[in-house]
Amino acid sequence: MRVAAYERYGPPEVVGIAERPAPEPGAGEVRVRVHAASIGAADSAGRSGTPWFARLAFGLRAPKRPVLGSDFAGIVDAIGPGVTRFAIGDRVFGATGAEQGAHAELLIVAESGAIVGLPAAVGMTDAAAICDGALTALPFLRDGAHLRPGARVLVNGASGSVGAAAVQLAKRLGAEVTAVCGPAHLELVRSLGADRVIDHTREDFTAARDAYDVIFDAVGKSTFRRCRRSLAAGGTYLTTVPSFAIMLQQITSKAGSRRAVIMFTGLRKDADKVPDLEELAALATSGAFRPPIEREVPLDDIAAGHRIVDSGHKAGSVVVRPVGADSRKAAS
Incomplete structure (x- = not known):
């Protein structure tokens, strides 16, 4: 072979x-x-x-x-x-x-x-x-964020395999979805059902305050520190990219406060x-x-x-x- x-x-x-x-x-x-x-x-x-x-x-x-x-x-x-x-x-x-x-x-x-x-x-x-995208996105949203209907979700990297899956699955779970991607993929992401699409070359989504219950960084291009103020009280920051910082932040995040979550879904x-x-x-x-x-x-x-x-x-x-x-x- x-x-x-x-x-x-x-x-x-x-x-x-x-x-x-x-x-x-x-x-x-x-x-x-x-x-x-x-x-x-x-x-x-x-x-x-x-x-x-x-x-x-x-x-x-x-x-x-x-x-x-x-x-x-x-x-x-x-x-x-x-x-x-x-x-x-x-x-x-x-x-x-x-x-x-x-x-x-x-x-x-x-x-x-x-x-x-x-x-x-x-x-x-x-x-x-x-398998490439949704098999990762589903446990992040369901098990990591405990996503509920009506939640305000932002997906960073929404045009990639994991991000595109997250947009669709979050909508199916009843969330209000804001999707972040580059200018070349805005229409694609809209077609996936996002309620709002942000062109990251024109707008910094982290400038918003208390705007989201979940921020899913599907490409690991941001950080919990940068996104924290954009999360509502009790909100969750998810990332697919491991680092010492995010693993420490996951351990030190307190219940009821804004928290950081990293998951190794491939090892389930x-x-x-x-x-x-x-x-x-x-x-x-x-x-x-x-x-x-x-x-x-x-x-x-x-x-x-x-x-x-x-x-x-x-x-x-x-x-x-x-x-x-x-x-x-x-x-x-």
């Missing part, structure tokens, strides 16, 4: 195509022929080895796992002994978490892992993008991710959720996908297609 592999940290060009023996599923495992996999911020950090704390997860001196990619969608083409949840030919999607490995034509996943059936109405590309237990995947698949099937796609690239052009992610200006998800050329339409 063909994989996108790397042996050292560096720019997108360190990732290249390599041949590997086709893996065989063991007891309780399924093998997925991967039709789509996202290239996200975690993959960029894992490839570059920056910021420095990324190496705590990916390897201190060199990458521990040569094949990146967590979010995937594809078709089961082999099953191991004892597998009962899936059969050969099933359309599936999910996330491998810290194990990575989805930037490959074939992927081994535990039947008990974060993998569920993919409805026929949802395309492979969309499914991978759902697989059993917790499964119902979220099923819920998100149902929303996508009904048309209540749609993940924006910035670009689809074939496996041979995966370095180009990494460059788009590194630019920090993508709208939605970047998806690599290890097998086939699945578009936004469903594949069988």
